[in-house]
Amino acid sequence: MSTSAFVPKVCLIGGGMIAHDQILPSLYQLQRLKAIGEIWVCSQHGKTTRALAEAEPIRRAFPGFSFVRYPKDDSGPYPLLYRDVIAALPPRQIVVVAVPDPLHFDVVMTALRCDQHVMCVKPLVLKVEHAEQIEREARARGLVVGVEYHKRFDDRSLMARRRYREGLFGEFKLGCARLMEKWYYRHSNFQNWCTVENSDAFTYIGCHYVDLVHFITGLLPHSVSVYGIQDKYPNGNMGFLWTDARIIWQNGACLNVQNSLSFPDAAPGTNTQGMSLYFGAREVGGWLEHSDQYRGLRYSYVRKPEGAGATQFAEPSPDYFTYVDLGGPGLTPVGYGYRSIEYIIRQCIRVETEASTLEGRQKLLKEIDEQGIMATPANSRYNELVTEAGRLSILNGGKEVVIEYGDSPHVRFRD
Ligand SMILES: NC(=O)c1ccc[n+]([C@@H]2O[C@H](COP(=O)([O-])OP(=O)(O)OC[C@H]3O[C@@H](n4cnc5c(N)ncnc54)[C@H](O)[C@@H]3O)[C@@H](O)[C@H]2O)c1
Structure with a gap:
């Protein structure tokens, strides 16, 4: 078991609405609490990360806080920049995925192959075989994948x-x-x-x-x-x-x-x-x-x-998510939107600090799957199905589609 404090860097991919309304302020709060270190934000357009950096409600709540922007200026689009940014992160940090649904799979897999823990906004992916690939890759490497279904933390x-x-x-x-x-x-x-x-x-x-x-x-x-x-x-x-x-x-x-x-x-x-x-x-x-x-x-x-x-x-x-004045400096985010992110980030930190071997981490991941509080690829496969x-x-006019569980879960039209 590791005794030194582990303060991960967090790299957020995507700087749109959910990043502004919930994710970035929650990460800043965790940084304020010294639970996480430097924050990177990568979006395909530099103007998106500029707007996020200058967003008034976040600046008011977190005076003096900042993140490292990718791209560094207002240029773009760079649709694959996230691959380089994730590759530049030291291994076993945390990647937060907040891009449009169809991009989740590639960003999550890129992060896992670079040995990063992952928090992904819902829905994890749009196809069950993609969820299976994510689960296998994460388990083999002893990495957390937490799916951010924040209503669970209401x-x-x-x-x-x-x-x-x-x-x-x-x-x-x-x-x-x-x-x-x-x-x-x-x-x-x-x-x-x-x-x-x-x-x-x-x-x-x-x-x-x-x-x-x-x-x-x-x-x-x-x-x-x-x-x-x-x-x-x-x-x-x-x-x-x-x-x-x-x-x-x-x-x-x-x-x-x-x-x-x-x-x-x-x-x-x-x-x-x-x-x-x-x-x-x-x-x-x-x-x-x-x-x-x-x-x-x-x-x-x-x-x-x-x-x-x-x-x-x-x-x-x-x-859900609001800022309250607890005496400052700045404002404190509260609500289940914050609690959900804190929970997932702390599970990543837990797996990294409470076990020092791959087997130990896999055992902890299994425990997390079985507790069923945080949605993971292993315990919430029904969502992808x-x-x-x-x-x-x-796409077929509302025809009924049946879910088959078992060794190779899949979906099919009802006969
Ligand atoms: N209630 C919820 O849980 C909730 C609410 C809102 C959004 N979401 C999820 O969050 C995700 C993002 O939604 P949003 O509302 O923030 O959408 P959005 O369209 O406002 O933002 C998407 C962001 O992704 C960025 N992006 C797009 N392609 C990219 C690429 N190739 N590389 C890097 N960045 C790229 C865009 O620039 C933008 O900043 C979606 O998967 C959505 O389903 C969840």
Whole structure:
């Protein structure tokens, strides 16, 4: 066992919305706590990392903090620069992947082959065989791959999980979940990648609720059908911007998940989301209702605040990610968005410091897989299966696609 403090460098690939809203400030906070060292950020355009470096909310929270930019100036695009940047990192540090969904596989594999631990935003990858390759590569090298499903770290999810497993709800039978992002998302970089051939509203955001139902109940999804409605982005690209998914679980339970980029910009809250689950026991029904965007706060400001999607009448969430003033300097990020990132980064540090041999690290990785708190390629394969099945279904008019588990998990149309 190593006794010296291990303070890894962290290299963030991608500098878009999620990097700005959650990842970079969480990494800065971990740097403030001296848990991590230097931060590098690589994006394909230098202007993206400049905008991130100059973002006012982050500068206000972290005065004097900075990261190393790649590319060094405002030039670009350099679509493969991340390969050189990751290769330049000393081995066994941490790479955080926050690029569009279709690029996750190459960035994650590049990082693993350079002996780096990985935190990847959801969905890990779009095909189950890619998840299998990632799992094999990570295990062989004794490296962590944590998939950032932050809703797992919302205390309400952890409460529901415990109570379900104590038998307080009975057995999951029916559920509906929704997550509608605001209309203005259509004007963002999404229009360049969240297009019909690459992704859809369910793949992008519905996966959170599929993951959550497994996280709470332990059940596995067994078939998927996704009906999508195409709509035109402002740049003319087409996307499945409205989706309705039906997931049938191993016990026959059914979850309906609706997703879109449609919630009115004028409506309060940054989106609308939540789920209702219905359960059965021998003589009585169980019920769980989570409003995941209205957290009980209603503010009516005297003017409209700055920022995309801000409204004068607001229902802010104190639970996902916000900055609070704990006396400074700067502000402190709090919420499950921060806790999720802290948890994954600390698992990487743990594996690097608590074991000094490959066998020791593999044993720890197995423990992490089995605990099932952090999503890993080994313990959340169902997510890639649902994603792959969902894509097949949506591109075929909502046809039902069955998930086959076993030695070589795969998806196929129902006969
Ligand atoms: N709730 C969530 O968990 C959540 C929320 C938002 C986004 N995400 C995920 O995060 C990822 C990024 O989403 P986003 O909202 O930040 O998107 P975005 O379009 O705002 O940002 C993507 C970033 O990736 C960069 N990029 C694109 N190609 C690149 C390349 N070849 N090399 C380096 N950088 C490249 C872009 O320059 C941009 O900075 C997606 O996989 C998305 O599904 C998760």
